[in-house]
Amino acid sequence: MAKAMQSAVPINTPRHVAIIMDGNGRWANARGLPRTAGHRAGVERVREAVRTAAEAGVQYLTLFAFSSENWNRPKEEVSDLMGILRFFIRRDLAELHRENVIVRVIGCRQTIEPDIRALLNEAEDRTRDNTGVTLVIAFNYGARDELVRATRQIVAAVKAGQLDDATIDEMTLSAFVDTAGVPDPDLVIRTSGEQRLSNFLLWQAAYSEFVFMPCLWPDFDRNAFHDALAEFNRRDRRFGAVPTPNMAVGS
Ligand code: IPE
Numbered sequence: 001m002a003k004a005m006q007s008a009v010p011i012n013t014p015r016h017v018a019i020i021m022d023g024n025g026r027w028a029n030a031r032g033l034p035r036t037a038g039h040r041a042g043v044e045r046v047r048e049a050v051r052t053a054a055e056a057g058v059q060y061l062t063l064f065a066f067s068s069e070n071w072n073r074p075k076e077e078v079s080d081l082m083g084i085l086r087f088f089i090r091r092d093l094a095e096l097h098r099e100n101v102i103v104r105v106i107g108c109r110q111t112i113e114p115d116i117r118a119l120l121n122e123a124e125d126r127t128r129d130n131t132g133v134t135l136v137i138a139f140n141y142g143a144r145d146e147l148v149r150a151t152r153q154i155v156a157a158v159k160a161g162q163l164d165d166a167t168i169d170e171m172t173l174s175a176f177v178d179t180a181g182v183p184d185p186d187l188v189i190r191t192s193g194e195q196r197l198s199n200f201l202l203w204q205a206a207y208s209e210f211v212f213m214p215c216l217w218p219d220f221d222r223n224a225f226h227d228a229l230a231e232f233n234r235r236d237r238r239f240g241a242v243p244t245p246n247m248a249v250g251s
């Protein structure tokens with residue numbers, strides 16, 4: 001059985017997969033449970049996703065955990081989500097470290113509670129020298145906020161004489177956004193059937209392939225991940241060039 005699933009792993013594996021983990025609330029609603037139960041069930045899928053990514057040869061897995069707009073949710077839900085992140089780092093960091101995972105965090109670190117900031121810093125510090133898959137946690141992340149922060153840093157560097165404004169190009173911006181050093185995502189998956197980016201990786205996803213899946217995040221298992229990888233494998237990425245001959249219409 002495991003062998004059969006292995007053989008379904010696409011040959012053309014994306015180097016970087018980014019996932020908008022959506023649908024926790026609807027998963028809970030469908031069961032008559034509070035939304036928090038959906039968030040709890042959702043966090044239980046994270047380790048499986050990291051393992052599946054590693055097995056498939058994906059080198060970077062970015063997970064959208066909390067957006068800069070999610071502060072607009074009721075106070076209790078925000079507080080539950082903060083609690084779940086604390087729980088996840090405290091419970092799973094040692095195991096992620098054992099599995100050689102490098103943890104990296106993107107998003108605004110200034111406006112989160114100090115103990116969460118400390119946990120996120122610890123996760124990055126402890127796993128920095130690992131050599132396995134990189135798990136990028138997007139927490140308090142919003143792409144527009146990221147681009148504003150990057151712009152401010154670029155302006156500061158120019159003012160300080162560390163950067164010549166005449167040399168600013170796309171690579172400069174890529175070096176100043178939170179994902180500096182991480183390749184752009186090849187594949188962006190969104191669960192729950194919604195088909196929007198919700199302020200996720202606007203700069204980095206310029207040429208990503210998008211796979212929107214109806215399944216809710218707490219149901220996103222290994223097989224669902226493999227389905228998304230298989231769909232990616234059927235895509236023809238062109239980057240503005242002409243289609244490759246085998247994709248020509250009628251061929
Ligand atoms: C995703 O699930 C988790 C976060 C955004 C933190 P939702 O909580 O958005 O679930 P739905 O979209 O309401 O079902």
Ligand code: IPE
Pocket residue numbers: 020021022023064065066067070194196198
């Ligand atoms: C996007 O989901 C954010 C995360 C998955 C963390 P949302 O549920 O917040 O997005 P919208 O509000 O449906 O666009």
Ligand code: MG
Pocket residue numbers: 022023024
């Ligand atoms: Mg949602």
